[in-house]
Structure formats: C-alpha cells, structure tokens
Amino acid sequence: MLSTGLPDGAVPRLERPGPLRERVYHALLELITTRALRPGQHLVETELAGHLGVSRQPVREALQRLSTEGWVDLRPAQGAFVHEPTEEEADELLVVRTLLETEAARLAAHNTSAKGVRKLKELCAAGEKAVHNDDVDAVVAANTAFHAEVMALAGNAVLAELAAQVEQRVRWYYTPVARTRGMQSWYEHRELIDAIAAHDETAAGRIARAHTEHTRTSYHDRADRQIG
Numbered sequence: 001m002l003s004t005g006l007p008d009g010a011v012p013r014l015e016r017p018g019p020l021r022e023r024v025y026h027a028l029l030e031l032i033t034t035r036a037l038r039p040g041q042h043l044v045e046t047e048l049a050g051h052l053g054v055s056r057q058p059v060r061e062a063l064q065r066l067s068t069e070g071w072v073d074l075r076p077a078q079g080a081f082v083h084e085p086t087e088e089e090a091d092e093l094l095v096v097r098t099l100l101e102t103e104a105a106r107l108a109a110h111n112t113s114a115k116g117v118r119k120l121k122e123l124c125a126a127g128e129k130a131v132h133n134d135d136v137d138a139v140v141a142a143n144t145a146f147h148a149e150v151m152a153l154a155g156n157a158v159l160a161e162l163a164a165q166v167e168q169r170v171r172w173y174y175t176p177v178a179r180t181r182g183m184q185s186w187y188e189h190r191e192l193i194d195a196i197a198a199h200d201e202t203a204a205g206r207i208a209r210a211h212t213e214h215t216r217t218s219y220h221d222r223a224d225r226q227i228g
Contacts, residue, residue, distance in 0.1 A: 024054055025062040032071050032082055033172045034137065043072065043080040085173070087220060093169050094216040098209055100163050101147065105192060105208030107154035109201045116153045117197045123149055124193060128186045139178045144171055146189055150208075153196070177218040188214065 028048070031037045049059045063080045066072040073081045108116070127142035144167065151163050178185075188211040195203040 020054060021058040021061045024052060024058040025065055027052060028059075028062050028066060029071065029168065032066070033168045033175075034140070035172070035175050037082050039082050039084040041082045043082065045080070090173050090219055091216070093166060094173065094212070094219065097166055097170055098212040098216065100159065100166070101150070101212045102205045102209040104147075104151045104154040104156075104159060104163065105196065106201045106205040107156055107159070108150050109196045109199050109204035111155045112153045112196050112199070116149075117193060119149055120146065120153075120189075120193045120196065124186055124189045127189065128183065131183050131186060134179070136175065136178050140171055140175050143174060143178070143185070150192070150196075173219055174215060177215065177222055180218050180222065181215060185211070185215070 028037070028043075037043065043063060045056045045059050045063070049056045052059065063072055063074070067074045067080070071083055073083050075081060123142060123146040127139060127146060130138035130142050147170075148163075148167070151160050154160070188207065192204060192207045192211065195207055
C-alpha cells in the first residue's frame with residue numbers, strides 16, 4: 001500500500017497497448033478519476049513507479065501531462081498533488097454536461113430502436129443491482145455506461161465527441177455522490193428510458209435535464225455537508 005494512501009489492490013495492470021508513457025498516463029488517470037488517488041493527495045514518483053513496475057521517467061512524464069490537463073498540481077519544492085476541484089470548476093463542468101445530456105436524450109428518443117431500449121434497460125438493471133450491493137465502483141461504472149449508451153443512441157458524432165471530452169471529469173465528480181443519489185438516480189433513468197421508448201423527445205429532454213441537475217445539486221450539497 002502506498003504511504004500516500006492508495007488502497008490495496010487499486011493499482012491497475014499496465015496491459016493497455018502502446019508506449020509505456022501512455023500506459024502509465026492512463027493508469028494514473030484511472031486512479032484519479034475513480035478517486036483511488038484522492039483530491040489533494042501527494043503523488044510520490046518513486047512510490048508510483050514501484051507500484052506500477054516502471055522507472056520514474058514515465059511517471060514523471062505522465063504527471064507533467066496530467067498537470068497540463070488539470071488533473072494534477074505541480075507545486076515548486078513540494079511535488080505533485082492530485083488537483084482539488086473548486087465548486088466553481090465542478091459547476092461549470094456539470095452545467096455543460098446538462099446541456100449535452102439533454103440534447104442526447106432528445107435525439108435518442110427520435111432515433112432509438114427496440115434494441116436500443118433493451119440495452120438501456122439492461123444497463124439500468126446492472127446499476128440497480130450495484131446500488132443494492134452498495135458497490136460504489138460498480139454504480140459509477142454502470143452510470144457511465146448508461147449515459148454513454150444514450151449518447152450512442154443519439155447518433156450525433158460531434159455531440160458524442162464533446163461528451164467524451166467531459167466524461168472522465170463527470171465520473172470524478174459523480175463518484176462522491178453516487179451513494180447519496182442511490183436508487184433515486186436509477187428511478188430517473190427508468191423514467192428516461194420510458195420517454196425514449198415512446199419517442200417522446202420533449203419528455204426525454206426534460207427528464208435528462210432534471211436528472212443531471214439533481215446530480216449537480218447533490219455535488220454542491222455534499223460540500224455544504226462537509227463544511228457543516
């Protein structure tokens with residue numbers, strides 16, 4: 001276990017094909033977005049290199065890239081730390097997410113097929129099972145898969161590309177509230193599926209907007225509870 005607090009078993013295997021620096025980058029990004037490495041946590045190059053089974057150089061390169069992308073803060077004479085997002089940063093990201101998800105839901109209702117609806121129901125069932133099992137990682141994964149499927153059903157490549165750019169940060173912000181949102185989030189997913197299945201574009205857009213706004217509110221409420 002890392003002295004910086006990485007949970008046992010959290011270090012991923014570097015099986016992704018491609019240059020070593022890319023594999024290390026993706027491994028560290030996964031640890032950050034799943035909050036195995038928590039906001040504010042000190043990232044020690046030698047420890048990360050040891051647990052990933054690589055030299056310090058690809059870790060240093062990965063941390064530099066993650067810093068450029070806003071995932072890591074490099075502090076002079078102190079080292080690297082997982083970025084601690086401000087409430088303003090989270091709000092800006094989640095507002096954009098609401099816009100993307102609302103339009104995706106509307107287009108999905110216009111374009112979907114019976115096969116697409118079945119897939120959404122399968123993903124929803126997986127999410128509900130994860131909630132019952134109190135498996136937060138599985139809940140987050142199922143939530144990500146569900147919204148990705150809605151985006152795929154929308155059939156708009158540009159919209160999907162924009163959504164992909166914010167998806168990892170959405171996971172980062174959703175993880176702390178996944179347990180709070182609980183089954184209610186999946187009831188909302190079921191409601192969205194019904195609107196999509198009925199090809200009701202107006203209802204699908206309205207439900208998606210309300211759903212994403214509930215997540216945004218939960219994130220900010222979380223901060224208020226921590227302060228209180």
